[in-house]
Amino acid sequence: MRQAGRSLPEYRALREKAPDFIAFCLHPEMAAEATLQPMRRFPMDGAIVFADILLIPRALGQDVWFEAGEGPRLGPLPEISALRDQVEASTGRLAAVGETLQRVRAELEPDRALIGFAGAPWTVATYMLEGRGSNREAARAFAYAEPEKLDALLDVLVEATARYLVLQAKSGAQALKLFESWAEGLSEDVFERIVVKPHAAVVEKVRAAGVAAPIIGFPRGAGAQVETYAESVPVEGIALDTQATAALGRRLQAQGRCIQGALDNLLLRQGGPALDARVDQLLAQWGDGPWIFNLGHGVMPDTPIEHIARVVERVTGKRAS
Numbered sequence: 001m002r003q004a005g006r007s008l009p010e011y012r013a014l015r016e017k018a019p020d021f022i023a024f025c026l027h028p029e030m031a032a033e034a035t036l037q038p039m040r041r042f043p044m045d046g047a048i049v050f051a052d053i054l055l056i057p058r059a060l061g062q063d064v065w066f067e068a069g070e071g072p073r074l075g076p077l078p079e080i081s082a083l084r085d086q087v088e089a090s091t092g093r094l095a096a097v098g099e100t101l102q103r104v105r106a107e108l109e110p111d112r113a114l115i116g117f118a119g120a121p122w123t124v125a126t127y128m129l130e131g132r133g134s135n136r137e138a139a140r141a142f143a144y145a146e147p148e149k150l151d152a153l154l155d156v157l158v159e160a161t162a163r164y165l166v167l168q169a170k171s172g173a174q175a176l177k178l179f180e181s182w183a184e185g186l187s188e189d190v191f192e193r194i195v196v197k198p199h200a201a202v203v204e205k206v207r208a209a210g211v212a213a214p215i216i217g218f219p220r221g222a223g224a225q226v227e228t229y230a231e232s233v234p235v236e237g238i239a240l241d242t243q244a245t246a247a248l249g250r251r252l253q254a255q256g257r258c259i260q261g262a263l264d265n266l267l268l269r270q271g272g273p274a275l276d277a278r279v280d281q282l283l284a285q286w287g288d289g290p291w292i293f294n295l296g297h298g299v300m301p302d303t304p305i306e307h308i309a310r311v312v313e314r315v316t317g318k319r320a321s
Helices: 009-015 021-025 028-041 055-059 080-085 087-093 095-107 121-130 137-145 147-170 188-208 225-232 246-254 265-270 273-286 305-316
Strands: 046-048 064-067 071-074 113-119 175-180 215-219 237-240 258-263 291-295
Touching: 009 028, 021 028, 021 055, 021 064, 028 046, 028 095, 055 064, 055 087, 055 121, 055 147, 071 121, 080 087, 080 147, 087 095, 087 147, 095 113, 095 147, 113 121, 113 147, 121 137, 121 147, 121 175, 121 188, 137 147, 137 188, 147 175, 147 188, 175 188, 175 237, 188 215, 188 225, 215 225, 215 258, 225 237, 225 246, 237 246, 246 258, 246 273, 258 265, 258 273, 265 273, 265 305, 273 291, 273 305
Parallel strands: 046 113, 113 175, 175 215, 215 237, 237 258, 258 291
Antiparallel strands: 064 071
């Protein structure tokens, strides 16, 4: 996660050429280059397309921009009816991501996978409602105060997200991932309504469109509710955050699910014997799989490159070039 990004000097040099972050994401040549940079540097088995989860609200007509040093900002939430009217057009507005995938797939070696992704409906909705990244208290309060309006917003996002993922699959993505970055802190009934139900609906729509690519769901911070998620959402893979236990991973594997993640990005940044020990521990506890080695959250910008190379070598047996 965030394999293409601020930890690489070549990425930072590329980023300086774009007028802003949204323009960077929607410039197929530059986004493809950002996607391929870590693949050239490290012997990783798969690349994840360089994009951002907030491209969907922008494609639906909400203002989205990034403030330097502060992160994303969004304008006022449009009326739900106005957002709904833009769903079909939103896919075309995201065509640049499809072109990025096509470019990457054409250059990437055949034995290295290409992963597409989207932000999950609830996580994207939190930004749309609050206008920025935050502690999400206002969005959670909105879930209680305006349940029908939130459900209507999630329905719009389900449709737009499914269309976006289908576009990515048709453009060369061989696996798809749903990032529910803000699944924590939700009561069981709310988790079922605003996380599980929308995820299941997205998967159903993607499959109805004829896409067979495996889908990975990432309900970050869901804790014990991860198993509820796995029982109700027909994804092939479950991404785990840093709090996930070995027992949880093995139970999911026993159900035939591929698991992904769990390594702490702070430990990756720290490095040293503790990092080596944790990598070895994860490899041992996941056993014969199925698993995809990954982090429990994204690579931090000040992570030393040699730490990333060390982990990749320890997992794959291959040295970075």
